[in-house]
Each structure stands twice: as C-alpha cells, then as structure tokens.
Amino acid sequence: MSETLTVPETVILEVFRYRPEVESEPTFDSFEVPFHPEWMILDALNYIKDDLDGSLSYRWACRMGVCGSCGMLANGQPVLTCATYLESLLPGPIRIEPLEGFPVIRDLVGDIGDFMNKLSDVKAWLIRDEEKPVEDGEYLQTPSQLDDYKQYSMCINCMLCYSACPVYRLEPEFIGPAAIALAQRYNLDSRDEGAEERMDVLSQHDGIWGCTLVGECTEVCPKGVDPAGAIQRYKVSATMDYFKSLLMPRSSS
C-alpha cells in the first residue's frame, strides 16, 4: 500500500498536435497513460497510439538509442524519448513537443531535409586523393589514430543538438553542430585527405564562424560527441591555417 502512495497509477502527457488538413495552428492534446517505472516516454507514446489515438504521428525505430529518430522535446528539453524514463519527469503533466528548429510536418514529425543536405554539404565521408586498389589491403590505423576521431563518430544524427542551438533556430543557414562534428570526424581520420575541401564550406560565415559557443549542443548530446568542442577545435585549426598561409604563402598548395 505504501508503494502506491509514492508511485502514481497514471501520468498525463500533453502532446503537441498539428494536423494541417484540419487546423492551421498547433494544439495540445492531453492523454492519461498508465505509469510504469520501467517505461520510457516512447513507451507512453506507443501506448497512446495503440490504445487512445491511432492518428498520433511521430518517428521512432530502434528504441535503444542508436537510430536517432525519436528525438523530441520533453518539458522543453531535447531528449531521445526512448532513453528518457517517464519517472524522471514526474509528477507531470509531461509536455511533449517536436524538436525545435525544424518545420513541423505533422504532430511530432519535423522536416529534417535541411540537416540531410548539410551532411552532404560538409562531405561527411572519407575522401582520398587516390584510392588504393583493393588488392593492396586495408588502410591501417593505430589505436591512437582511432582515438583521434572516435568520439565524433558516435553521432547518431538525432539532431537534439540542432534543437538546442539558438544560432540554428535564428539562422537556419548555419551548418550546425552535428554536421560540423561529423566533418571533424573525417578530418581527424588518418585515412582521410579531404580536410581542405571541407574547409572551403566550413570556413564560411554559415560554417564554424556562425557558432557563438553557447555550448548547449554538447549538453544535450546523448552520445557524448561534444559538437561544441569539435567546432572550437575547427576554429583553432582554421586560424592556424590562415596564419600559416600569411607567413608561408608558398607552402600552401
């Protein structure tokens, strides 16, 4: 009996709804869902969709924090809903909204096309001047070389960092935290030779210099990527390159 006093039977979720075919402004719907201490926010949303309102739209896939698709705002904070316990947000009501910074298509689903384009703008893949033939074997790497970029390779493209970034919300042209961190992931990879190509895109105003170092991206990142750090390191190396080219104009190609 004493347990039921501390653990509620149910919890209220206030869920952002936007149904463009019937309304031009979003509204909030309240749902009462059973409370289980082991439930994540995503479990509660799935309960709503299965048992209360099948029309609720949201993204999710792996429910174990690797697909990066279930990012939303819970009480205003960007989180992975599959990795955030309902319990951590008691007593409720818990307000669920789509990630900020992305235009909303419907309910909790944002249009993420902009981020996808930015990933290709920064060439977030291995670039080689010349590919080795397959017969020559792998590109070898030492554990220390792996260490140089491993942290940045943990990014799951969940876009929580974009939602936390005021610069991105105010100036959507800003390339943004994850895309820059991923550019760094390849720059710091000993097998990659594309740093200069990426610098052309990233040294623009909308690139690294758009960042004013608010630092919230690093705070909300569920994977410890530290995009803010990646951007500041990029600024340092861009500055060094600039001074190097001033002092030794001929050494740069």
Add this chain to the structure above:
Amino acid sequence: MNPGYRLYYPRWYRKRVPIFWWLHKRSYAVFIARELTSVFVVYAAAVVVALVLTLNKGEPAWEAAMSRLSHPLVITAHVLVLFVILFHTITWLNLAPMAIVVKLGDRKVPPTAVLIGHYGAWFACSVVVAWLLLWR
C-alpha cells in the same frame, strides 16, 4: 477542413523564436552574460590605449587624465568593470580545453593541463604587468 490545405503538399508549421529566447534557459542566459561582458573588455582596452596616447601629449595632459581617473566615482566604476572582466576571463579560459586538444606523441595532454597552462600564462602576464607598473 483547413481551406489552405492541399493534399500531398506539406504545409509546415514553423515556430517563431521569441526575442527573449535567452531567458528561457539558464545556460542561454549565462552565454548572453558572457557575450555582453565583452563590451567591458573593449572599454578597458580603450582606456589603456587612450592613456598611451595621452603619454605622447606631454605632462599636463597626462596629469589631467590621472586626476580624472582618480575621481572616486571613476574608481568605483572601474572596480566594477574589473569584476565584470574577471567573470569574462574566467568563463572564457574555462572553455579553452574544449578548443585546444594537444597530443604529445601518442598521448593526449589531459584537459586540466591545458587549463592550468592558460591560467599560468594569465598569471605570468599579470605579474609582468604589475612589476612594470608598480615596482619600476
């Protein structure tokens, strides 16, 4: 039915960013505070430059500048400016290890060492300046 709606055409909802967005979160407010304090850093730098320029204008100009600076109100204001600049410097130096990752051979220099290096350099510069101003 929403009359503006056309089937199969996305009709996005875009949220407006409020002017006072930076009051919505503590970390945003701290960020804005750090950025605003840079105005005072510029002010302090301008005062120093102005003093150097008056040095060139001969003794009377220098004396006049000194008497202006030693007015109690100016001193109070400058003490406040000093604290604001300290806030700026400390929050700024604390961010240094984020930007500077040093590798010695295969080993990464720990972030605290980078931090200590920055504070050490700051301290050393301050000692040199203090020595020039006070004991020479």
